[in-house]
Amino acid sequence: MTLENKVAVVTGGASGIGEAVTRLFVERGARVVVVDLQQEAGDAVVADLEDAVAFIRGDVSDRAVADLAVATAVERFGGLDILVNNASASRVRPFTEQTEDDWKLALGTGLFATRNFMLAAYPELRRNRGAVINFGSGAGIDGQPNQASYAAAKEAIRGLSRVVANEWAADQIRVNVVAPMAKTAGVAAWADANPEQYALSAAKVPLGRFGDPRTDVAPVIAFLASDDARYITGQTLMADGGAIKLR
């Protein structure tokens, strides 16, 4: 499943699942513009992958950052074929305790960043018959407690993705969603803070474990980004060990 000669933007691509995607994409022949808030992690990815990546330190909820990422893909690598809207941030607490700022964070980094990057990327994606991979979550599909703003953002992203998959099908641009379950550093921190919820979640996974970002999740995103998935659009793929079965 090659990504030879493809150019991707990966938001949140300096750590967690996004970093795994960045590294796998480069391994499969792509060049990647990584957008992330973490300067040090971004520098480390560039140090390893050298000319195959460009790093932009920026906040994905800022439309100007989306425009800069697309411009960088064009200037450095000659265009843009794949957009991976992976970045996301949120706070975990009961619905009645979630503040305006919590909602702003979840919707800003989730829904609005996804919208901004899709809008910024559209001309290039149309030119190259590109692919968009957005991110949902089992927390949204299942209604996990304490995740109201995050769940709302993630389910809004799935609705947006289905609509745009239909609208952009005429341009041969595919838009799909991945809902992963992976033990990243972020999930490990969440597990430490919420041991009961973590134990419950892990016990529900038929394959018996939280996934590995590099070997269990990134290949699913690479598949959706590749020409092997050329007849798949508007779908949500659960990369979650069988925890949730969508119909």
Ligand SMILES: NC(=O)c1ccc[n+]([C@@H]2O[C@H](COP(=O)([O-])OP(=O)(O)OC[C@H]3O[C@@H](n4cnc5c(N)ncnc54)[C@H](O)[C@@H]3O)[C@@H](O)[C@H]2O)c1
């Ligand atoms: N890990 C899981 O089990 C799981 C489960 C369901 C959904 N997801 C989704 O998968 C995606 C990746 O998850 P993860 O666990 O790797 O997350 P993570 O928190 O480990 O990493 C997120 C990355 O995004 C970056 N980021 C956060 N806010 C940003 C901002 N405003 N601007 C730019 N960069 C920003 C972070 O610096 C980090 O590099 C997210 O969309 C998440 O909601 C993950």
